[in-house]
Amino acid sequence: MTPSLSFFHTVELVGFYLPPLLIWALVALVPFLLLRAILDRSGLYRFVWHRSLFNLALYVLLLGGAVFLGNAQWL
């Protein structure tokens, strides 16, 4: 995987320079909340053993996906 400068962008927030991963953690939060609402509405959480554990795993997967897409060369 080739690192890209657009991924490792240092975000500035009112004088604080935040680590690049933080912005991607925020980006991954959006699909996570959406998916969680969908799973909740459709009742698919019936097929999940530990809901919190599953949610954590889902979030990490989405974060990995966001970072992977963020480093794609076309960005």
Next chain:
Amino acid sequence: MAVTGVIRFLVTLIAVVAAALVGWWLWNFYTLSPWTRDARVVVNVVDLAPDVSGLVTEIPVIDNQQVRKGDVLFVIDKDRFNLALQQARARVAQAQAQARLASDDANRDAQVLAQDSSAVSAVTVETSRTRAEAATAALQLAQSELGTAQLNLERSTVRAPVNGFVTNLTATVGDYADVGTPVLAVVDSDSFYVAAYFMETKLPEIRIGAPAEVRLMAGGRVLKGKVQGLSRAIASPTAAGGLLASVNPNFEWIRLAQRIPVRITLEDVPAEVELAAGMSATVVIRPPEASP
């Protein structure tokens, strides 16, 4: 009901295992990829000291002015050097006259000795010949002193050795400039580069000659660069001044990755980008381009 229980368990297990793998990849990518936020713009600075001592009579540049190679930066009082030059010229004239006289004497003595060996003693001939040689040497000495005086006069005008900018100009007209003591600094504008400090864990991914991207904190401009080389030594925190190593008897539970400076040359910096040494930058190094 038991089937649903197995499905519930399997779905969660697969999600957790996948998340663990992705998390592992993510961590490695984040910590091992060659990127750093700890980079700065560096430049060569010429500390300009005069080659001759004297009063500074003229500083035709102002602070932060752009100068080209060969531009006059400051002038040291020329009167003394002009006088020294006149003195050296007079010395040369004097030595020339003396050398002419001595060689005429030597030639005459030699001729007399050849015609009549009893008219002049061999010692006299020998003495006058040696005196002529000494006078020639004195002439050469005076000529080289003249050269030195000319050089001193030339060096009293100090010129810019590089293209760049005068920086931190604090000298004023009337200051006494000493030989070897810097009077002003010139930033070599052709020598900007980026020193990126990479954690040692990221070094295996860095190849010399690999393309690099530099994002300046100022304006977020992205500049192209190339890895020129990496520093082969950093100071050891336990190094002692003497011959014996001073080793701290500690075992570290937490070990911090050391930072190694990597030198990145900048390629075609746009004209509107004003670089200044000390600027912060973020650097990402890409893998070397496959040679076709």
